[in-house]
Amino acid sequence: MTVTRFAPSPTGYIHVGNLRTALMNYLIAKKSGGQFILRLDDTDQERSKQEYADQIMRDLEWLGLHWDRVEKQSLRLDRYREAAEDLKAKGKFYEVFESPTELDLKRKKQLNMGKPPVYDRAGLKLSDVEKEKLRAEGRDGYWRFLLDQERIEWTDGILGPISIDAASVSDPVLIRADGQVLYTFASSVDDIDMGVTFIVRGADHVTNTATQIQIMKAMGGTPPNFAHHSLLTGAKGEELSKRLGTLSLKDLRAQGVEAMALLSLMARLGSSRPVELFTNIDELAEGFDVGTFGAAPTKFDAEDLFPLTRGYVQGLSFDQVKDRVAALGVPADKAEEFWDVAKGNITVLGDLEGWWQLFRDGATPLVADEDREFVAQALAMLPAQPWTTETWGQWTAAVKEATGRKGKGLFMPLRKAMTGRENGPEMADVMPLLAKAPTL
Known part of the structure; x- marks a missing residue:
């Protein structure tokens, strides 16, 4: 059975970039009769807020993207500690102590020598005595995952064959000095435990995917299939990330944008198929194919939502609007x-x-x-x-x-x-x- 997930952090409102990820995962599960999990990645206790989690659920309900179950990472901290201890025992986690300033100096030195700025694994060489001395100096250790320095390969559902040399990637930090489990690790544990079989997310996660494939295998799990969609730009190709806060679903809804207009645009934008107005999600799912999407940055213009909204609204029957009219x-x-x-x-x-x-x-x-x-x-x-x-x-x-x-x-x-x-x-x-x- 196909199992997908949408894993937003409740540190803000869902915007159109998040929606693209949510919708693709939902439609893949819907089309195959599988499961769609809403997973709140809320391990950042300082920035995660219940009001954002509540709004995420309201936005998804408004869109008709109904989840089969809700999971919260904040309720799984014991499981992450258990998984971390297992990987420590396998020699896959190692403790390091460098400060951000020291790491920055190392990177600059490597770049000046014409080398890639990859962590030098100095922490692996530390003896127990040296570690205790560093702690006595007031330093707190944090934990990196020991990558196997080999090529990591998978066939991406959008990008095609991907091959990344793990030797060109720093061993990822997975647990901070204060004990907070970071996204790369918590997500890997969850995806294996929850039986996720297909993940669609942004192209900015490709390197994450490579490291997570090794983490999942080290845990004894089978990595899911992956597809990485292109990132959205503005209508003129400009970077959209700085404007995403103004393109929240909450704000678009307040402007009168209809859910099916938004879903119709996002289900086709960036694919080889033309945008057309759908009247329900079942139709949308039936014709959805993640393989039709391209790797090039995708231009998004919020103004395109209003002709679709007009078409949808003008097609409504009186029964559908009678309460609004009354x-x-x-x-x-x-x-x-x-x-x-x-x-x-x-x-x-x-x-x-x-x-x-x-x-x-x-x-x-x-x-x-x-x-x-x-x-x-x-x-x-x-x-x-x-x-x-x-x-x-x-x-x-x-x-x-x-x-x-x-x-x-x-x-x-x-x-x-x-x-x-x-x-x-x-x-x-x-x-x-x-x-x-x-x-x-």
Whole structure:
């Protein structure tokens, strides 16, 4: 059975970059009838916040990405200690004491000598006496994983064959001096323990994957299959990472972006297949293929979400929006008619409020100076309410007869006078919904 996972850190809100990872993993599990795990990587106790964890769950529920179970790394600390002791016993963990300044000096020295800035494994040569002396000096030891210096190879689901020489990579630090277990280790333990079989994540994790494959094998586990998607850039190819905070799902939702519009874009963006609007996740999963995605940086423009949102919203039935319409205060006997008239002129559902305000309160006429006399004459000829779908045609015909105006010169000034807008639904449909006649 295919088991995938989405493992956000609850140190902030989910943004579009996180969503790409979550969605790909979800669709792979959904398509195969497998399991999708939500795993909160919350070992950083200082930065992890419950409010962020709660918002992550709300965002996923809004999108319809329902998880099969929730796991929290903060509840598995004993398991990580157990796994660490096992690897220490196998000679795969070793204690080191260098300060960040000392490591930086080593790297600079290696670079000046034309060598790769890889950790020199000086910690391996320390005797027990030397370690005790360092502790007596006030230094705290931390732990690195001893990599086998061989080529690490796998066939990536997006990037194809990958081969990384472990000798070109520093032995990763997996446990800090304060005892905090770092992502690379905790994630490896979890993926093996939880039976994860497929992981999709960003291309910035490729080197992590290489080291994690060795960690998993050292634990006696079988590494899952991996696929690394490209990173998102801005619409002009600029780095997006600094703007991701403004592209949180929470903020996009507040702007009126619809869940299916967002999912439809992210499920195809960066693939060889065109973006199209889907109406439900089952359709999305059925046609999903991680192998169609490319390695090149993927341009993301938040503005692309609004045409998709418009298409989705305008395709909704009255039953799907009746609660939203009722919340505006639209009378029940006018609600469906209001939706039918307004829906073709909105991008997000929030736009309905402006149309109902117009129909309920009337408009402030928009009248050009050269049309003022004409509009005043026309309004004087406006039939008394109630108005019907026939009123517009009858009224404009009478005004045409009286003034000689026709075409755009007739209709546009009257539309602007009645609605205060240059564009909108057919005026024949608008007239019955207008509660008040405009006054100049």
